[in-house]
Amino acid sequence: MFSGWLMPWHARQLRILTRNLRTQARYEYASRDDLDDNTYMRPAGLATPRQLVQYLDEFVIGQENAKKVLSVAVFNHYNRVRANLASLAGEQEATDWSEINGDDARSGVSTAQLHPHPHRLLPPSTLLQPRHPVSLFEKSNVLVIGPTGSGKTLLARTLARVLDVPFSVSDATSFTQAGYVGEDVDMAIQRLLQSANWDPQRASTGIVYIDEVDKIARKSGGTGMEGSRDVGGEGVQQALLRMMEGSTVTVQGKSGSVDPPAAAPEGRSRPGQRNPSPAAAAPRPDTYHIDTSNVLFILSGAFVGLDTVVKRRVAKGSIGFTANLSPKEDDSNSMKGFMPFFTPNRRSTQNVLEMVEPSDLVKYGFIPEFISRLPSITTLSPLTTADLRRILTEVRGSLVSQYTALFGYSGVEIRFTGAALNEICRKAAERGGGARGLRGIMETLLLEPMYEVPGSSIRYVLITEDVVLGKQPALYWTRGDGAAFWTAWAEEEALSEKNRG
Incomplete structure (x- = not known):
């Protein structure tokens, strides 16, 4: 009759533990070893690179290599975003567990360890765990090179339709170094924030597309004074460096749309307003801090004259009667300072731009630090x-x-x-x-x-x-x-x- 009062302390702890175990989901789970090693469950809402290419084929003709490069870059980018966010969440969870109060643990009160149902979709990081976990994945920005009218902007816009992510388009011709007349490079992030409906979290995982990036190449041999600052060329490249690699950009929000309420004169109250709450009177913050570590940058440009740089590198000159001479340029293109308004659509036997290397882009006018932030380079062929x-x-x-x-x-x-x-x-x-x-x-x-x-x-x-x-x-x-x-x-x-x- 009084056995419940005489129950030992260990038995009472076992009873408390049994009560806690009743909060578990009533499923029998297969162990992780029983799962097939070749099983891969794609996260819901993320199309495969092949599906992205099939979608692009409905709108863009040709350019097979560029479609593959962009599709793989987008797919891998959002896998990296998921892995990075999961890694940060795991670190936060470990911190939370380390801060559990010891008195709560002794009293038998603890958070239930709920496991997901095995038939539900799991992120690939939970199924294919690397033996040596990676702290954070680095992103691979993309550079698209191609003549005008070949479909560079159309590819990016078409990808934006199928992806449920914020997407912004900017023109590099209007960018200048901070402090000079023109747009700062931060405007690209501000447009991304506008596309995300002013949601900083969504904007931090979006895509920024910058067109006409060849216009920010470093100017050489200009008519200005020696040593003058190239605020529209090298200055913009320097400003884009940290943003492309990953930094926190401060963006001004919707200026003028949210104004703080006017202060009423002392001793008087405004008509129709009684005891306003401090929360309602506080203005909405108009400054946002966007982390670009998980933002994918796609840069594109026509790069008129880059083929000449590639030909000079590929052609190996020699002396003697059997010398291999580089092909003579056309008279129209050999004129100093001549630049055609339109790029011709005649396709040669081989697209010279397909052999472009980072050293060619450095000779074209880009600083090495800028090119190193663009590991993926693809080219578009002229249309036949x-x-x-x-x-x-x-x-x-x-x-x-x-x-x-x-x-x-x-x-x-x-x-x-x-x-x-x-x-x-x-x-x-x-x-x-x-x-x-x-x-x-x-x-x-x-x-x-x-x-x-x-x-x-x-x-x-x-x-x-x-x-x-x-x-x-x-x-x-x-x-x-x-x-x-x-x-x-x-x-x-x-x-x-x-x-x-």
Whole structure:
């Protein structure tokens, strides 16, 4: 009857421990040794590099190597972010356990050690633990080199659509060193914070895309005074160094949007306000501190003239009758100070930029410390006529589909013959400018139809090869002449097939 009062102290402790064990989840877990070593559970919401490439293929034509480099960089980056955050959380948890009060442990009160269900998705760090744990993973920023209109910005924007992360685009041409007229490099982080809806935690794991980075190359042999500061070139590179590697950037928030309440005169209270709480009266902080250690930087530029630097390094000169001389440059490019406005789309047998090395970028005008922060370098090839044809008709949001939809808003149907599309691509290849050259040609070609059709009785428009060549104007049909329109289109297609055969 009184055995409960006479229970020894150890028995009471065992009873308390048993009570604590009832808080565990009632599952029988397989040991970690029973798990297959080859098992890998991908974290939810993170696409594989192959899936990212498949998504990019729907919008960007060609550039297979650049797609792989960017997809792998994004995938590895967010695996690093998860591992780094898990490592920091583990250190914090270990600190919390070391601070447990000894009196609580003796009293039998402790936190329940809940284990996750084995069928739930686990981060890869819990399944594939390295034998020697890594404290923190370093990130690999990416440098994309390619001619204008080859798809550098489109690749980054398309990746931003599929990734649920903050993404900001900045132009390096407006960057200057701190204290001079222009934008500071901190504006790139401020745009990232705006994209994250002013959430510092989300912004610290975003992607910063900086275009036209070749414009911040160090100027040499200028007309200014010797020893003058290059605030728009080398000064910007110095400012980007620590930010790319990882530092804390102080960003001013939404200035002017949150103003502190005006102080009321002493002895009077403002009408409609009684006993305002201190929390409601305190202004929202307008200064944010963003850690860029987990921010991925993607830099891109056309780098006009870099191919010449690579050719000088690759070509090995010698003397004698059997000397290997470097190929002579074109007269147009050998002129001192000449720089073409558009990059031609003619693809040579080998893309010289694919052989670029960090030493070439240093000779181009970048400081070695800046290039060392960009371990991943990829190049984009100029677009061929076949690539332009696919951009014109196949990809999502193609130019033909855009102009077809524009005419459809006016109740007009427009058709292009195959020969007309081929001629448009041929003109764009000669004009240069990549995919941007296609839009310029389409705007010029469809100027008259877009002027004449809205508000008229025209319901059908046909663009043939002669229309593209300027030999005749666009062909129009009114309502009820659909059969004649389709017959004319079929005849043009049959004629082009006959000429091709």
